[in-house]
Amino acid sequence: MSVPPSNLPITEPVPVSQEVSPVVTTPVSSDIPNAPTPEDDADQGSDTHTKVLLQNLPKNFNNVKLMEALKKHRIRGVKVTGSESGSIRTLVCPDKNTAYKVVRLTHRGRISNAKQAKALILAKPSQGKQQVKNDEEGEVEERIVDQKMPLPVKPYEEQLKDKHRVLSKLMSEMTIFGLKREAELNKCNIPDWAMDNIQQMESNFEILRKEALRQRYQAYQEQNIPIPRYMSQKYPELLSEFAGSHLPANQALPESATMETESGAITAEIPYDPVWKEKCQAIRAQYPLPPRINPPCPVFPTVASPVHTGFHNKSEFTFGVTRFGDISIGFNVGSFGNGLTQVSDIAHCVRVSPRAVQLVQKMRNYVRNVSPHPVYNRCKKSGVWRLFVTRTQASGEDMVIVQYNPTNLSDEEQQAIRDDLKRLFSTPVEGFAPVTSLYIQETPDRTDEIPQNNSLVLLDGAPLIHETLLDTQFQISPHSIFPVNTLGAERFYSIVRDWAMGKPSPLLTPTTEGIADSASSNESSDVLLDLCCGRGTIGILMAKYFRQVVGIDVDPQAVEEANSIATAKGITNAKFIAGPIEKILNTQLQQLKADGVITDSSSVVAVLDPPGKGVNTKAVCTIRWNRNINRVIFVASDFARSHKSVGMFCKPRSMSVPGFPFRCVQAVPVDLFPHTKNCVFLVELVRSGPKAKTPDTSMLQ
Numbered sequence: 001m002s003v004p005p006s007n008l009p010i011t012e013p014v015p016v017s018q019e020v021s022p023v024v025t026t027p028v029s030s031d032i033p034n035a036p037t038p039e040d041d042a043d044q045g046s047d048t049h050t051k052v053l054l055q056n057l058p059k060n061f062n063n064v065k066l067m068e069a070l071k072k073h074r075i076r077g078v079k080v081t082g083s084e085s086g087s088i089r090t091l092v093c094p095d096k097n098t099a100y101k102v103v104r105l106t107h108r109g110r111i112s113n114a115k116q117a118k119a120l121i122l123a124k125p126s127q128g129k130q131q132v133k134n135d136e137e138g139e140v141e142e143r144i145v146d147q148k149m150p151l152p153v154k155p156y157e158e159q160l161k162d163k164h165r166v167l168s169k170l171m172s173e174m175t176i177f178g179l180k181r182e183a184e185l186n187k188c189n190i191p192d193w194a195m196d197n198i199q200q201m202e203s204n205f206e207i208l209r210k211e212a213l214r215q216r217y218q219a220y221q222e223q224n225i226p227i228p229r230y231m232s233q234k235y236p237e238l239l240s241e242f243a244g245s246h247l248p249a250n251q252a253l254p255e256s257a258t259m260e261t262e263s264g265a266i267t268a269e270i271p272y273d274p275v276w277k278e279k280c281q282a283i284r285a286q287y288p289l290p291p292r293i294n295p296p297c298p299v300f301p302t303v304a305s306p307v308h309t310g311f312h313n314k315s316e317f318t319f320g321v322t323r324f325g326d327i328s329i330g331f332n333v334g335s336f337g338n339g340l341t342q343v344s345d346i347a348h349c350v351r352v353s354p355r356a357v358q359l360v361q362k363m364r365n366y367v368r369n370v371s372p373h374p375v376y377n378r379c380k381k382s383g384v385w386r387l388f389v390t391r392t393q394a395s396g397e398d399m400v401i402v403q404y405n406p407t408n409l410s411d412e413e414q415q416a417i418r419d420d421l422k423r424l425f426s427t428p429v430e431g432f433a434p435v436t437s438l439y440i441q442e443t444p445d446r447t448d449e450i451p452q453n454n455s456l457v458l459l460d461g462a463p464l465i466h467e468t469l470l471d472t473q474f475q476i477s478p479h480s481i482f483p484v485n486t487l488g489a490e491r492f493y494s495i496v497r498d499w500a501m502g503k504p505s506p507l508l509t510p511t512t513e514g515i516a517d518s519a520s521s522n523e524s525s526d527v528l529l530d531l532c533c534g535r536g537t538i539g540i541l542m543a544k545y546f547r548q549v550v551g552i553d554v555d556p557q558a559v560e561e562a563n564s565i566a567t568a569k570g571i572t573n574a575k576f577i578a579g580p581i582e583k584i585l586n587t588q589l590q591q592l593k594a595d596g597v598i599t600d601s602s603s604v605v606a607v608l609d610p611p612g613k614g615v616n617t618k619a620v621c622t623i624r625w626n627r628n629i630n631r632v633i634f635v636a637s638d639f640a641r642s643h644k645s646v647g648m649f650c651k652p653r654s655m656s657v658p659g660f661p662f663r664c665v666q667a668v669p670v671d672l673f674p675h676t677k678n679c680v681f682l683v684e685l686v687r688s689g690p691k692a693k694t695p696d697t698s699m700l701q
């Protein structure tokens with residue numbers, strides 16, 4: 001299973017089972033304990049001409065609008081260069097402080113009202129200079145909240161509904177638009193069932209949409225709010241129809257002072273009445289527009305994480321300095337390129353476990369009050385304390401890794417550090433239980449992670465800690481990849497297990513929001529394929545429920561680990577093989593047939609847990625072409641990117657996509673990351689065409 005990272009501005013999905021660290025390890029420029037001084041600020045201000053590159057500006061955002069926005073935020077003396085028609089503009093700011101202000105406002109969507117707009121300071125911050133910004137009160141915390149917890153102010157129930165909405169919308173678009181496009185582009189035959197669905201869904205959608213718009217319109221009228229511009233521009237005919245007796249059909253609808261977009265964003269380019277804004281929001285919430293087209297299968301309500309706070313069992317923190325100049329351990333704030341390089345207090349991140357907070361506090365007090373060594377400065381490449389990693393498992397066992405730079409430390413000083421750390425974390429004191437496992441890592445290299453080399457040294461305690469998933473215990477080493485939300489992951493794995501066994505999952509609420517009931521395929525299988533198995537968590541957890549488990553992954557190291565875990569657990573009916581699915585799946589299935597494990601009539605279920613972007617077309621075609629694979633449980637950590645793979649399973653059979661297609665029968669979002677936008681989606685696909693008697697090799701060209 002894989003999941004995108006926390007909500008950082010630049011998102012490259014990482015496996016779920018992998019670290020989804022709340023830390024952004026951007027370099028810290030501050031040379032500890034020196035806090036920013038008024039002289040520093042004055043110095044920064046005296047620099048002349050700092051260039052800022054604005055990217056991704058919305059269409060029609062001309063220079064006049066840009067200058068007006070700057071003026072509104074009292075940013076003066078800025079010159080704009082760059083073509084007005086393009087999405088890129090360069091601003092020449094009179095000083096660095098002005099440039100920082102532009103960057104900050106842009107990233108908050110206050111320059112162009114477009115969240116996608118990005119700003120970059122082109123001038124390099126001077127090396128070794130204190131870059132800590134003189135932030136306004138509370139701003140750092142606000143940024144932390146933005147970066148690590150984009151939804152903290154939403155009630156959890158709302159977050160779950162949002163995640164359900166995202167999956168439903170993507171599912172609808174994937175199937176309907178995908179099929180239609182296929183038909184138009186390739187002139188291939190769309191099966192009748194799909195064509196009926198399209199027509200039915202489209203007509204339902206139009207009826208629902210019209211009704212929602214009518215109700216909205218009435219509410220605007222009743223509350224004397226001007227009709228928002230998006231309504232009057234997009235649906236003039238509908239509005240005339242709704243107006244009926246209220247308005248003569250040809251009367252122009254009132255211009256709105258609010259710039260409400262269909263998605264609900266209210267742009268603030270021209271002044272608006274704040275009361276209208278609130279009222280508009282309330283109306284939109286009361287009469288939501290239906291999703292564009294209904295999804296092709298039931299989408300169960302999001303399965304909640306059993307714990308909403310403190311669920312993160314692995315966190316990486318950086319030693320640094322707060323905006324008040326205090327030595328601390330926390331998250332890096334902002335980016336080095338912008339000169340925003342403080343760390344902030346972890347008390348603001350609800351995802352960090354209480355035990356991790358306790359460990360961080362202990363270490364912070366030591367570094368702040370006892371240690372003679374400074375924290376590491378990535379600009380000057382000097383200092384000692386670098387990273388602090390905690391693993392705090394639901395089992396109660398925990399691990400601490402302290403990374404420091406040994407350069408310029410004498411042997412005696414290094415020994416003193418080791419003794420101090422042992423005393424700190426391995427001695428029981430009132431209110432503090434010693435950690436199960438304590439590691440140190442001496443790293444002179446410029447790195448922002450715990451490198452996978454031999455430099456990790458067990459200082460005290462056990463080399464491994466343990467965690468139980470469902471009823472299986474796993475060992476965790478410093479580099480182990482393991483789900484970061486254990487209790488949430490248990491729910492995820494139990495749904496996968498139930499679906500793989502062809503049973504309805506008791507964790508799924510059968511009816512809500514138009515979903516009639518469970519669509520479980522109720523078909524059991526003897527053989528489970530754990531495709532993209534990684535270190536085999538799914539196959540190992542499911543082995544006892546199947547006659548045979550075969551795992552395939554392209555990463556030989558992960559496969560080796562999977563096999564050794566299986567052997568250590570005495571599992572004899574699971575084997576994991578290294579190689580790409582598209583190359584080795586056929587041979588593996590032939591082998592199973594030769595061994596008599598499967599026959600022509602056997603049904604095989606595959607759990608496919610690809611990386612965030614999905615799997616390649618060849619891998620999908622190989623699965624489609626193997627007629628014994630009747631069901632696929634697709635795990636999507638980033639469905640916005642991987643839904644194309646699901647669409648590929650559903651495509652009608654053709655020369656380029658051989659094998660009978662699958663269709664979606666049920667889907668569910670499982671929330672492993674409360675207070676973030678990340679969510680794991682599960683989609684069950686069932687073979688929709690007849691089973692071929694013999695493989696259609698002609699299609700495989």
Ligand SMILES: C[S@@+](CC[C@H](N)C(=O)[O-])C[C@H]1O[C@@H](n2cnc3c(N)ncnc32)[C@H](O)[C@@H]1O
Nearest residue numbers: 001002532533534537553554555580581609611
């Ligand atoms: C999200 S991880 C799988 C995690 C794993 N299921 C678990 O529970 O630990 C995705 C895996 O897909 C593998 N992968 C990507 N493309 C592949 C391909 N074409 N064939 C086989 N494995 C592939 C990667 O090596 C990676 O281990």
